[in-house]
Amino acid sequence: MNKLHVALVASAIAVAIGAATVVPARAATSYYQDFGGKPGITVLIDQFVGNVAADKRINFYFAHTNIPALKAALVEQVCNLEGGPCPFAMSMPKIHKHMGVTQNAFNALAEDMIRAMDHEQISTAAQNNLLAKLAAMEPQIVTR
Numbered sequence: 001m002n003k004l005h006v007a008l009v010a011s012a013i014a015v016a017i018g019a020a021t022v023v024p025a026r027a028a029t030s031y032y033q034d035f036g037g038k039p040g041i042t043v044l045i046d047q048f049v050g051n052v053a054a055d056k057r058i059n060f061y062f063a064h065t066n067i068p069a070l071k072a073a074l075v076e077q078v079c080n081l082e083g084g085p086c087p088f089a090m091s092m093p094k095i096h097k098h099m100g101v102t103q104n105a106f107n108a109l110a111e112d113m114i115r116a117m118d119h120e121q122i123s124t125a126a127q128n129n130l131l132a133k134l135a136a137m138e139p140q141i142v143t144r
Contacts, residue, residue, distance in 0.1 A: 030083025031126035038079050038086065040120070045074045048116035057108040061099060081133045082126075092140035100144045110134065 035041050049071055053059055062070070079086030110131065117127045 031123075031129050032079070032082040032084040034123050034126035035078070035082055035130075036120075038075065038084060041078050041082070041084070042071075042075050044116055044120050044122070045071050045078065047119050048074070048113050051112035051115050052109065055108060055112055058105045058112075061101070061105065078130065081130060092137050096141045096143060101142050102144050103138075103142050106138055106142050 035044060049067065052062060073088075073090060076086045076088045077090070080088035113134070114127065114131070117130070
């Protein structure tokens with residue numbers, strides 16, 4: 001994993017923690033095509049979910065999860081976040097309310113996403129754009 005990516009994730013998470021408001025899901029900058037559109041995002045999410053499944057730090061969070069439904073929702077979410085034509089309106093606080101997600105688990109998930117994006121050769125600019133949007137969701141996801 002690239003040290004710059006880890007530093008950017010840590011910085012983005014720190015900004016998100018200190019922010020009083022949540023950044024809108026869609027930012028003005030779109031990297032949808034950098035991710036290969038919806039087909040590329042689907043491949044990325046398959047890789048990401050595989051990384052999470054192999055990650056003993058966090059895979060227990062997903063032990064009773066409907067994996068095909070999770071993948072479909074993540075594809076829609078990333079597609080939406082990156083300016084694609086995908087609707088996504090799920091509530092992060094509602095989804096994660098009873099999961100007991102820790103800061104360490106959130107960081108591990110971000111590392112797994114970085115590995116997936118590196119594997120799929122997503123540009124650094126596109127990676128950082130998505131990571132910043134995901135980091136802004138941290139206050140809605142981390143509950144412990």
